[in-house]
Amino acid sequence: MPEKEVIIIGGGAAGLAAAVACKQKGIEDILIIERGDYLGGILQQCIHDGFGLEKFHTSLAGPEYAQRYIDQVKEKEIPFLLNSMVVNLTPQKEVVVINYKGLQHYRAKVIILAMGCRERTRGAINIPGARASGIYTAGVAQELINLKNYMVGEKIVILGSGDIGLIMARRLSLEGVEVIMVAEKLPYSSGLPRNINQCLYDFDIPLLLSHTVVDIEGNGRLSGVTIAQLGKRGGIIPGSKRKITCDTLLLSVGLIPENELSREAGIVLDNITGGPQVDERGQTSVSGIFTCGNVLQVHDIVDNVSLEAEYIVEGVVEYLEGKLNKEGEINVELGKGLRYVVPQRLNRIKDTIFSFRVNQPGEKEVLVFEDGKKVIKKKFLRRVNPAEMIRVKLSSLELEGIKTLKVKLV
């Protein structure tokens, strides 16, 4: 069985950045395993710009951002497999890959999980009605339009105001297709405010908050959807149902980290993020298996995916050098106002970046880290939004000597 130092599962934004960082830190024997037929993952279909502002201080389209990393992977001669799917992962860090050559087995000292996420579908949100064609997740529509040159429809309703849905509303408008509306179940959008501005308002596309699709009609092709307004407790407001004639429904209703392999390897997952529970450098509950990017937690900005990948590689290097010694275990406790925190535990006291999402939009909140009654750090947040991940760095000096760690909004 061929043995590698590091095997990276997934050749998207996270996997590429992790590979480049590993090589820069002197790790020689790396293998990237990618399921698709090109590197770059979802970035290749995100042809809008706005990527790279933090990492490269310029606004790039997705394929441009990906290419910067692909060029480095090729320059540094980092080996990669395309059209190759990892079908099995064990806690002993053995992987089974399937591709056109058949089954191949590898073993690695370190595995980096960088499989990204997939979209929630109609089945996941249980929309009743006809099983007509013309229902796509927003990302699939994006792939068809931007990579395969296939237009998905002519009159479109988008359910869910996630960023991909908003981006697709603009994209479809620019391709001359009518986007009738975006309906959002929640009383606030789950997309970034700037995307609502430049993707909907620029094209006079209405955003209907507290609205959802309650029925789908169509014999063969979709012919219409019924939308309804939702009350404060989420029930349908009587008399608010109305039928919208359309031929296509796009769903932008959330992303699920793709962790089937992690589960198989016995890695403990976080019920809220859907990703592995990790320590201060992205190590999962299985020693030597690290993770970064959307498979760990769904990000809103790719620059943060790249930065996270570079950051966890610090842990990978220490692990390979035998210097990653667990000093203890402090579980990061979640207090009021927050939906999740990553990392979920600290095994060592090091400078650590914590990522959070809040439960609901708010203004003038204070984020507090505390050890029992002692406040370790406070951060004022002018406004908070579940659509925007919050990242806060605590230095080893601030964390020194703590017995417990709790984070909350006050």
Place this chain on the structure above:
Amino acid sequence: MMEREFVCIICPNGCRIKVEYEGINIKSIKGDECPKGKDYVKNEITNPLRVFTGSVLVGNGDFSLASVKTSVPIPKKYLKKIGEITRQLKVESPIKIGQVLASNLLDNNIDLIATRKIIEKNL
């Protein structure tokens, strides 16, 4: 006097910027966290600018579409017209990132540049 709140689209911070203005004369700007925010609202009030992004058909490439953007932000009112033009265009591989695929569109110095590298298809 008009008062309006803008959400800046220049970066992911998405600053809420409050502006008081009359016609195209700005009286006050509040809430911007960087100078780009000021420029953004000035443009929004006088001549809103956006980068167009889209795709054009490619012959004989490893990808069938080249993604493109305008080399600079263009007046918002031209976005849909540029979209119509990109639907008619076809270019041949290979294509480099940054390569100009169409120039002086709408007689307005609008250039389309490639944002995807495309190599010739292996036949």
